[in-house]
Amino acid sequence: MLARARGLVKSYRGADGRPVPVLAGVDLEAKAGEFLAIVGASGSGKSTLLNLLGLLEPADAGEVWFGEERVSHLSRRAQARVRGASIGYVFQSFLLISRMTALENVLLAGRYTGRDRRVATREAMALMERLGVAPRKDHYPPQLSGGEQQRVAYCRAVLNAAPLVLADEPTGSLDDDHARVILAELRGLCRERGTSVILVTHRPEAAAEADRVLRLRGGRFEAA
């Protein structure tokens, strides 16, 4: 088992100061090479679950494991190491840094993991070539279309060949053609690299690509 979550609980403070429960004890397992889709209504906690699995924020209760390591309880520094080496993220709003070029954004993934810059640049260029954004490598994000930005963000997410890729509505801001490219890439990751992909989506056709679909409702999974 590549990644597993046990009893994840999370609530946010509401406008009146009272806690608003989002996740009420979620269990999840993802195997290596598995394409897992999480669906649910808006506000059902899909993105929050992805954040907890990706160590982007702490759970109120519960555990996250990578293999045999309980990563949810590691120090901040150790969690940063896990994020850099083992997890790739694709976000709906791309989250590219606007003052960096497309290539610099992709290479950012290698900066904090101690990768040789020349090797990383070669691999980044190959990835960008494959996704058709190499000619735009020196452009800044505001100079790119939405589809191009998402492809650049995808290159950044997979540059380190992380065993787990978390994709939060990666096709939410894209037209159908660009969405198909990203979904095909994610699918290919699972098949060719054995990467485990957890996809949060509201698109039925995106969920249809998945090996398994989980539906969140009321802070827990129900059978899809």
Add this chain to the structure above:
Amino acid sequence: MVGLTLRALVPRGYLFTVVGIAVGVAGLVALGAMAERITRFIEGGDRFVLGQISVAGEGMGMGTGFTAGGLLRAAKIAEIARVPGVAAVQPQVMLPLRTTTSQFLTLTQELVLGLDLTVPMPNRHYQELAVRAGRFLRPGDRGVVVLGSDFAASHKLGVGASLPVGGLTLTVVGVLDKTLTAPDRFAIVSIADARDLWLRRDPLLVQVFSSRPGDETNRLGRDDLNSGVAVAWSAGEDPDDVARRIQRAVTGVNVTIPSEVSRLLRESTAFFSALLFGIGVLGLVIGGLSLSNTVTAAVFERIGEFGIKRALGATDLHLLGEVLGEALGVSLSGGVAGAGLALAIGWLVDTRVVREGQQVFVFSPRLLAFALAFSVILGALAALYATLRIVRLSPAEAIRRGA
């Protein structure tokens, strides 16, 4: 070329931060340069009074001078010269340039100083006054004048020009280098010319000078017309001791004790010192707040970027290192730009007011070095503070706030 250099110095997205810092540093440097100007004036006066013993005759005042007192007659000067420890005595006449206006504002007072050049300049700290144009006075000179730089500028006079004073017309033979203290506003003439001027201007003195015919003992001669003397002490002597010796040995004179005059000078300039301190504090507060606020805002503006970087594996130390590196570069660029801006403002203002014989700013190397160090250190501290605040957030929270 300039664009490339700027791009290399200033990380992308930091232009407005650099401009903000530059404005703060420019304020700091400009206020500091004004404070420096006042300091130079006070320090110059202090160096002067510590460099000689000034003696005037007993009384309430003749003309004006470094020492309050009356006429100092030639016989008294000879007595002073005989006091053990005295190396040289230079008779002087000091007169206000304008007799019709109050001279209470000593910062802007213009004076005529008559020197007896047969005696070497006795002041240990001003044995030579550097000349910017022309030459200094020579023994035997008559009808000529050497002007302080502010005096020359305000009267628009250069070498060869004429200066009419109290019925005399003096020819300018030299203009001094700027000293940033009293001599900048002096017109230096031979003591013989100064005595002539004094007699022409003071009708009462003419009566006294020509009175008591036949009373040879008390009759005034031209050599008696001295508003004071500057006394040099012999090597190895303590100037205060020599001054007290003169006090004891020569009756009917006012003697300044150098260390006491220095203390009195500092007391009398306490207002300026307080003003100076206030300007300095004001400069630090205004410049510091502007700079730290700009840097902190610039870092907080990047909160989302920090969230993304932490999602990609950046540790707190990675981010601190990156921010500090950028903050140093940005603060230094802003500091240099601010210092340049202040220099430009100072140049513009001084170019305007120098025509009136004033200089408002002194940009000393120590001031510029302090401003740069201040901007870099404060910039780094502000960046450090902002980063430490941001890294306490989870990456997801930082991304949310950045959005």
